Amino acid sequence: MRKTPVSFFLLLLSVISVQAQIINKTPLSARITGYKMDVRLDTDEKAVSGKMDAWWINKSDDTVPDIRMHLYMNAFRNNQSTYYKEIGASPGPLDSDRGRIEINSFTDSENNDLLPLMQYISPDDGNPEDRTVIRVLLPKPALPGDTIFLTIGFDTKLPSQIRRTGYTNDFYFVAQWFPKFGVYEPAGMRYATVGGWNCHQFHASSEFYSNHSVYDVSINTPAEYVVGSGGQLISETAAEGGRKTRNYRAEDIVDFAWTAWPGYSVFTDKWKHVNITLLLPEEREKQVERQFTAVKNALEYLTENVGPYPWPHLTFVDPPVMGAGAGGMEYTTIFTSQSSFLMPEWIHMPEMVTVHEFGHAYFMGILASNEFEEPWMDEGINSFWEQRIMDHYYGKNSGMINHPLLKIPDVTIGRLGYVRSPNRQAVSNSEYSWNYPHGTYGMMSYNKSAMVFHTLMGIVGEQTINDIFREYYRKWAFRHPSGKDFIQVVNEVVRRNHGDAFGPDMNWFFDQTLYGTGICDYKVAFISNRKQIRPDENTDITITEDPVTDERDSLFTSAAQLERVGEVMLPVEVLVHFTDGSEVLEKWDGKSRFKDFTYSGKREIEWVRIDPEFRIKMDVNYINNSRTIDPDPVPVRRMINKFISLMQFYLSIMLL
């Protein structure tokens, strides 16, 4: 092999330029990997091709013999890829429908040709047809502290059906598009017992896992295209052939995606230090204000309760209908929302998508958990915060729908997704994302997990849950926390705030709720109010009459009989209301199957409520949480009366 010191020098220069501080004053992350790309969008071939200089620093104590990279775009190569096998479909019959990434050249800093040393591997399912992960044996193993420089020439053909990435006509959303390093996990990091690459294949039900990196990307497109990306625009120059080259830079983010479409209108706004750019079709201009409001709400709430948003730039995209498949996805400093030009104000769906996708800048962007292996750490935690933000800013009872006739909080949507799922007990959250059975990935990782955190908040309080996330941010920002790391933070903060009130740690909670398959269901089984019986006059017992005896007839032994129907045991509050208007708030550790609260006195129990504030969101049935001795028939009567009248109207209208 021929060594070329000049090219090495140039490469080093480019790397140094990439490593320089341009956006953030100091590096936010370890910057183990970095990418400098020069690419061209070919609108005829629907392809992006170019050259990439990339590096990986071996910051472990291991000698690493190889590198592993993701070639995600090969998931769209044919119906034999793991992705298409999992969804049981095909990318389409035509070549134009399919997506793929071809590596044309692959050299290291010494100009060694690495192409012959490259092999496709399938670490997850052994599928020989899947080409979404490559392993490249290094000519020389990487010693601790070594930096591996690579120069890769690649052609990425985009798929026609947009599944997060692809094209439709002249709309492009370009994501998962370049060869990308896996994450090298030395022993002790997350769950690794020995050092090794964590580089999973592209799956249908999964997202991603990457190091925080620096990106310097030059994108050449036809001049009429409007381009947006996760980077900050550094320069824009005219190129030959009626084209334009834009140079973007992004620091300390986990992925780089971009979009190009001539039909975008561009709007800008600012929140504190963050310059916000919104790209959307011209006809949705009326949605601009609500979209900016939503993202600024999320910025404010997360900054206040979790930690600062560290980047000075943020771009979000509301893709046109033809590119709807790109909607609702996140790439840290660029994300996609989804609205429509006629979306009524009372439906907060666009705001919800915006808040959710922005939230991923924190939960996987800053706190870069492994979405392949622990999807609850990004989708679950992020859904929890999305629901809190929506219900905080758009009304406690109207976070999602706010119509005079119907109000639905966002948290209710999440709760119903879990409690109404017939498969809510099929699996625990300890599975890898693609192993969730019966299509439970979404329900488990989004809905159930969010309810776990709402329930935790119900138990430890809002202040403590905010403290937990602030501490989590402080400890793990720009690192790769695992589930056990998060739970460790919970244990520390809960102990700090509440002492032993919940035991030595909160593992009992997570073992049951997050990693268990049981359900939580508490029930008021019965209310009894028995008159205390005066001893029978014919008995042999001599009764000493006392002034109290006459009152005995009006003395009651009252009991609230409670039941734990589900397997999950959580501490709950029980509110007991008496006929004289007095109330008692009881605490129940919720462990025993049955529990009676008994009272003696002149008052009878009128009604009992378990969890009166509905804090235990995991409780699968709120109806049996309360019971009264005098049910109010009015609500049902009112409903039926209205139903009868509306049915009569319906018939009068429909019948000629």
Next chain:
Amino acid sequence: MKVVKSIKSGLFRSLKSWKGVLIIWICFLLLVSIYALPLRNMLRSGFGPSMITGRFANGLDVEAFSDLGSTLRSLMSYISAGFLMIFLIGIVVNSFLTGGLFNSLRKEYGNMKFSPSEFFRAGAVNFWSFMIISLIINLMTVFLSAIVVFIPSAVVTASETMSEKSAVYIIAGAVLFALLLLPVFLLVADYSRAWKVCDEKRSCFKALGFGFGETFRKFWQAYLMMLGLVLIQVVFGLIVFSILSSWKPASGGGVFLLFLVSQMLVYIKFHLKAWRYGSVMSLMENNQKPEVQNSVIQDIIFQEPIVQSHVTENPVIRDPEIQDPLVKNGTNLL
């Protein structure tokens, strides 16, 4: 002027037929109640002695309903199956009752006292014809509306390049066009039935033919009248809907008052419909009066045996002043 006169006359006729409308209201109240009462029992047993129903104070509570679990599933299947069933039964009942109502809206009925037996007799005599007319017009309405809405929607959906705004406008335009078609079908149905009750011997298909002919003979005056009457009903419906949806009584007495008021509004709704029938009946009579000879032409069109007297066959001739000797008190002695 004819239109205004017909609308006025229709209003008076419908008010005069208040007993007929009352019968219709009672029948539909019974029909819907039979359907709704099991629903009430299901809800009662589903919620049991729970206090979660307190959450309905501010309107529908999705969470409380969804926690009904299997009861909700039963409830939904009962409602969806019942919805179709009640619609089909409604067509049958409506066909019967509108026969009586149309009969009582005839001009010649003006000086007569409302008779329930006559109401039900007319309903029985015209039942099959009215049902066939209803089914045919309903099918035509559904079919044509589907075409009018479906074709543009399919084109819009297939197009990747069309802007969102254009797509929505095209579909909205198609829906609006379909809605504007509805009064035409209502006119056909009402003319057909009006003509049929005036001459019970005619077949329903001839009545339909008459309905179409009459609708398009003086199309705009009839169409605008029908559109106006439909709009009045729509506005009334919206007002009622807003009243019912915003009124949330919290006591038993309040709920009873809600029942009384809502049923009164339903009764008014049936009156508005009777007004529509009466107006069309009146318009038909007004259009026909000076053109008695037209019936001959119609007979030719309908290929009736020429030997039949056009005088007895013409519905308008059944006006009391020139009454057919074979018809007494609106009853055909034949």
